[in-house]
Amino acid sequence: MRFGEYIRIKREENGWTQPEAAAKISVEQSYLSKLETGKSYPSEDVFAKIVSAYSIDVTKMNSDLFSAEIDKLREIGEVRTALLSKKKSQQKFMRGWLITGLVMLMISGASFGLINVDQQPVITFVYKYSSPGIIKKGEDPRKYTKLEQINKRGDLTEINGVMDFKFKEFYERRGDSFVEAVKGGHRIYSFENARPYKPQSPFSWLMPPAVMLLFGAFGCFYISRRWQ
Numbered sequence: 001m002r003f004g005e006y007i008r009i010k011r012e013e014n015g016w017t018q019p020e021a022a023a024k025i026s027v028e029q030s031y032l033s034k035l036e037t038g039k040s041y042p043s044e045d046v047f048a049k050i051v052s053a054y055s056i057d058v059t060k061m062n063s064d065l066f067s068a069e070i071d072k073l074r075e076i077g078e079v080r081t082a083l084l085s086k087k088k089s090q091q092k093f094m095r096g097w098l099i100t101g102l103v104m105l106m107i108s109g110a111s112f113g114l115i116n117v118d119q120q121p122v123i124t125f126v127y128k129y130s131s132p133g134i135i136k137k138g139e140d141p142r143k144y145t146k147l148e149q150i151n152k153r154g155d156l157t158e159i160n161g162v163m164d165f166k167f168k169e170f171y172e173r174r175g176d177s178f179v180e181a182v183k184g185g186h187r188i189y190s191f192e193n194a195r196p197y198k199p200q201s202p203f204s205w206l207m208p209p210a211v212m213l214l215f216g217a218f219g220c221f222y223i224s225r226r227w228q
Contacts, residue, residue: 003069004038006061010054011036025049044076051078058082094224101220104213111210114203126197127173129189133164136185144188171197 011021018036022029027046034040035050042050051058059082062070073079132144140146147163168189177190 001064001066001069002038003041003065003073004036006065007050007054007056008036010056014054021053024053041072042076044078047073047076048078059086062086097220097224101217101224104220105217108210108213108217111203111206111213115201115206115210117201117203124171124197124199125173125194127170127194128192129168129170129174129178130192131166131168131180131187131189134182134185134187139185141188167192 011018014021016024018032019029022032025032025046026049031040035042035046050056058078062079062082063086065073070079070083074083132148135141135143144163166187166189173191173194174189175191177188180187180189
């Protein structure tokens with residue numbers, strides 16, 4: 001908005017004609033007309049009278065006017081003071097977002113660091129054991145060994161419905177085999193293989209908030225830059 005248009009609107013809001021407004025600010029009507037049409041700009045003394053008579057908030061006026069218009073009024077002390085106050089407020093606003101972004105970035109970085117700390121440098125293995133089925137009381141402990149030999153020969157009719165494999169995994173080796181009592185008898189578990197295993201970090205729960213804080217930090221930097 002242009003300065004002339006701004007003071008014309010303010011005059012009309014007060015319900016004054018140009019002659020009435022000119023009398024209140026002690027200027028000629030023709031001069032006030034030039035001010036409202038943008039053909040002239042007020043001196044510091046006339047500007048102070050307009051502000052007082054129209055009850056103008058200079059800070060708000062600076063927000064409503066085009067930047068080119070403000071440049072034409074910059075030599076007026078009250079306008080310059082309002083601009084400096086606004087600039088300080090903006091700088092404080094930007095610093096607040098920058099500090100918030102830096103804090104969020106530091107917390108996010110610390111969280112990622114904790115997640116990636118190697119809590120167990122020694123390689124850990126998972127040991128897999130298998131049991132082909134239950135050996136009931138009184139049955140031959142080598143029952144399933146014999147069935148596996150039959151299976152290797154391809155005579156599947158004798159083992160259909162008999163084998164009932166179960167698997168167990170442990171983080172410690174339990175020898176080549178071990179016996180486990182179950183309902184109806186016992187199972188013999190034999191060692192099959194071992195695979196490397198990396199324990200999950202106890203700080204893995206920090207991953208979602210760390211990512212959110214990282215994006216939040218970038219958002220703060222964008223806001224501080226956008227309103228610079």
